[in-house]
Amino acid sequence: MPMLIDTIDDQTARAACARQGNRPDGLIEILHDIQASAGFVSDAAIATLADALNLSRAEVLGVVSFYHDFKRQPGARHVLKLCRAEACQAAGGDAAAAEIERRLGALGVTEGDEPALEIRSVYCLGNCALSPAALLDETPIGRIDADRLMSELVAREIVEAEPQ
Amino acid sequence: MNTPPDRIFIPGDSAAISVGADQVADQLAAALPDTCRIIRNGSRGLFWLEPLVEIERDGERRGFGPVTPGDIADLVAAGFPDDHRLALGPVAAIPQLARQQRLIFARCGLNDPLDLDAWIATGGRAGLDTARALTPDAIIETVKTSGLRGRGGAGFPAGIKWETASKAKGDQTWLCCNADEGDSGTYADRLLMEGDPFTLIAGMCIAARAIGATGGLVYLRSEYPHAIRTLTAAIGIWCEAGLFAGLGDGDHFDIEVRTGAGAYICGEESSMLNSLEGKRGEVRAKPPIPAISGLFGQPTIVNNVLTLASVPWILEHGGEAYRDFGTGRSRGTQAFQLAGDIRHGALIELAFGVSLRTLIEDFGGGTRSGRPLRAVQVGGPLGAYLADADLDVAMDYEALAAIGGMLGHGGIVVFNDTVDMARQARFAMEFCTIESCGKCTPCRVGATRGREMLDKIIAGEAVADNLALIEDLCELMTDGSLCAMGGLTPMPVRSAIQRFPEDFTRQAAE
Numbered sequence: 056m057p058m059l060i061d062t063i064d065d066q067t068a069r070a071a072c073a074r075q076g077n078r079p080d081g082l083i084e085i086l087h088d089i090q091a092s093a094g095f096v097s098d099a100a101i102a103t104l105a106d107a108l109n110l111s112r113a114e115v116l117g118v119v120s121f122y123h124d125f126k127r128q129p130g131a132r133h134v135l136k137l138c139r140a141e142a143c144q145a146a147g148g149d150a151a152a153a154e155i156e157r158r159l160g161a162l163g164v165t166e167g168d169e170p171a172l173e174i175r176s177v178y179c180l181g182n183c184a185l186s187p188a189a190l191l192d193e194t195p196i197g198r199i200d201a202d203r204l205m206s207e208l209v210a211r212e213i214v215e216a217e218p219q
Numbered sequence: 220m221n222t223p224p225d226r227i228f229i230p231g232d233s234a235a236i237s238v239g240a241d242q243v244a245d246q247l248a249a250a251l252p253d254t255c256r257i258i259r260n261g262s263r264g265l266f267w268l269e270p271l272v273e274i275e276r277d278g279e280r281r282g283f284g285p286v287t288p289g290d291i292a293d294l295v296a297a298g299f300p301d302d303h304r305l306a307l308g309p310v311a312a313i314p315q316l317a318r319q320q321r322l323i324f325a326r327c328g329l330n331d332p333l334d335l336d337a338w339i340a341t342g343g344r345a346g347l348d349t350a351r352a353l354t355p356d357a358i359i360e361t362v363k364t365s366g367l368r369g370r371g372g373a374g375f376p377a378g379i380k381w382e383t384a385s386k387a388k389g390d391q392t393w394l395c396c397n398a399d400e401g402d403s404g405t406y407a408d409r410l411l412m413e414g415d416p417f418t419l420i421a422g423m424c425i426a427a428r429a430i431g432a433t434g435g436l437v438y439l440r441s442e443y444p445h446a447i448r449t450l451t452a453a454i455g456i457w458c459e460a461g462l463f464a465g466l467g468d469g470d471h472f473d474i475e476v477r478t479g480a481g482a483y484i485c486g487e488e489s490s491m492l493n494s495l496e497g498k499r500g501e502v503r504a505k506p507p508i509p510a511i512s513g514l515f516g517q518p519t520i521v522n523n524v525l526t527l528a529s530v531p532w533i534l535e536h537g538g539e540a541y542r543d544f545g546t547g548r549s550r551g552t553q554a555f556q557l558a559g560d561i562r563h564g565a566l567i568e569l570a571f572g573v574s575l576r577t578l579i580e581d582f583g584g585g586t587r588s589g590r591p592l593r594a595v596q597v598g599g600p601l602g603a604y605l606a607d608a609d610l611d612v613a614m615d616y617e618a619l620a621a622i623g624g625m626l627g628h629g630g631i632v633v634f635n636d637t638v639d640m641a642r643q644a645r646f647a648m649e650f651c652t653i654e655s656c657g658k659c660t661p662c663r664v665g666a667t668r669g670r671e672m673l674d675k676i677i678a679g680e681a682v683a684d685n686l687a688l689i690e691d692l693c694e695l696m697t698d699g700s701l702c703a704m705g706g707l708t709p710m711p712v713r714s715a716i717q718r719f720p721e722d723f724t725r726q727a728a729e
Binding site: 078079080081082083084086087108117118121122123124125136138140141142143144145146177178179180181182183184185186188190193194195196197198 | 236267400401403404405408409442443444445478479480482495496497556557558559564587600630632633634635643646650654
């Protein structure tokens with residue numbers, strides 16, 4: 056069995072486990088750690104975690120699949136979280152989100168193998184007095200509208216300017 | 220008038236940053252002489268004024284806001300005059316702030332949240348110092364006297380919970396702070412953790428001394444990266460200053476921040492405990508209650524951020540003084556959070572009993588859009604939708620329950636007359652399908668069936684039959700779910716149907 060594990064060992068996962076003292080209760084932190092460096096949780100990472108934490112692969116996969124934050128596939132370089140919860144709905148968030156999705160879709164930046172940007176619906180960013188709210192990677196953006204958000208994305212060189 | 224101010228404050232709070240506070244700070248740094256200190260304070264919670272720049276001269280702070288980077292050159296050149304179009308006068312006298320009763324948030328926004336000396340200089344440590352001189356039992360008695368109830372939403376008396384845990388047998392007692400503030404319309408925990416983290420840490424230290432906890436964990440949602448950074452740094456500073464010493468059982472106590480992973484259900488305490496154990500965040504059946512058998516099967520207190528942050532004031536001023544605020548069985552203050560279509564979105568800390576109308580109209584200034592108010596959701600996504608006729612309700616646990624609502628974590632989301640309440644009811648069910656942990660059938664399957672029924676109602680299909688069916692389903696979910704997720708999802712659905720029936724029959728009529 057150790058031979059098999061060795062062949063699919065994942066050094067990132069192994070190091071992340073070590074940082075949590077190989078304790079199974081640290082699994083959520085370990086998965087955050089892996090995702091921060093690798094971008095997603097691979098099959099090899101799951102096998103390594105199971106080995107290092109003395110869990111079954113099914114247990115590890117069960118945890119990975121439970122939480123919205125953890126991804127099983129390589130993701131986009133940037134993540135735009137758009138809040139779709141009530142306080143943002145009440146401030147016109149649904150219409151803003153639809154327009155942002157449409158305009159980014161037209162630019163083609165949210166598609167392909169390694170897209171520039173992933174749009175993710177989330178439910179509350181805790182900025183409900185300045186809704187609709189967004190979180191671009193770790194930058195909070197309040198009172199969003201499509202124009203403001205598109206110019207922010209262009210300014211950060213995440214997307215190119217829309218054709219006039 | 221043209222002398223530079225002694226100190227100038229611009230919040231580093233994520234809400235302020237979301238509307239340009241960092242850019243304003245950069246402009247200020249470039250425009251002002253080096254002798255002027257720029258401090259990134261926490262937010263005062265008056266979000267419609269953000270970015271709120273405060274100028275301190277001779278100990279008085281005067282506000283300007285909302286400031287854009289483009290305003291800075293003009294403001295600096297003119298010397299921040301009182302007759303500027305953005306001038307707000309003395310910050311402490313801004314009516315929406317002056318009329319609050321800030322106990323928990325007394326220090327939020329005053330200083331750099333990581334300036335421990337400033338926090339101590341403003342009396343922040345007094346509650347903890349008092350607690351150190353008291354026996355654990357005496358601390359618990361004080362909290363019981365205060366009438367403090369859990370601010371996460373369930374409203375369970377904190378002192379009784381603490382007493383149960385202190386008497387429970389175990390190898391180790393845990394203190395878990397629930398900072399998984401997932402309810403839409405709420406941001407009080409975030410504001411405090413980013414603006415005054417030491418008060419939360421002090422509250423946890425007092426609780427640890429009371430129950431003999433040796434391990435403290437804060438379960439903080441991943442959607443709050445700024446709060447994670449600020450609180451983690453604050454814990455490091457606190458530890459460095461030796462302030463953890465002499466607490467907990469065997470004089471050992473420390474606090475660790477653990478990051479959530481985007482699951483709303485992990486705000487439910489038993490689900491949170493599973494997540495802290497590195498497991499799927501599925502809820503646990505009760506009993507046993509966590510105070511008897513919680514994290515790793517040990518006695519565990521789970522308290523909300525605001526519950527714990529209320530404790531330093533209670534210890535400093537006494538349980539009776541705290542009990543003097545509030546009404547009926549709702550004692551002390553509540554952090555009401557105005558959100559949605561609201562002109563003056565803000566955190567309003569006031570004694571229980573203030574009317575919803577006062578909060579929305581006097582403090583909030585009505586809708587931001589200028590359209591008529593139609594519905595208000597109080598208490599997060601599981602709270603009831605109230606109508607204009609309900610606005611005179613007193614904001615306390617019992618009065619809200621009496622009209623079929625709940626206070627929850629104190630969120631107030633205002634909707635204008637463009638809202639379609641059938642769609643809001645459908646969203647409540649949809650949210651439950653997305654966030655249900657899947658452990659119990661009424662919630663896991665019920666929410667999906669409920670969403671389907673509401674889709675049919677919205678399409679005008681057998682409306683009367685589907686309304687009868689959904690009432691039956693709501694009763695089943697309320698009675699049969701393991702936790703508040705499935706158990707309370709019917710609250711927004713039923714309240715929407717009861718108060719806004721015309722939105723559910725419109726399609727059929729057309």
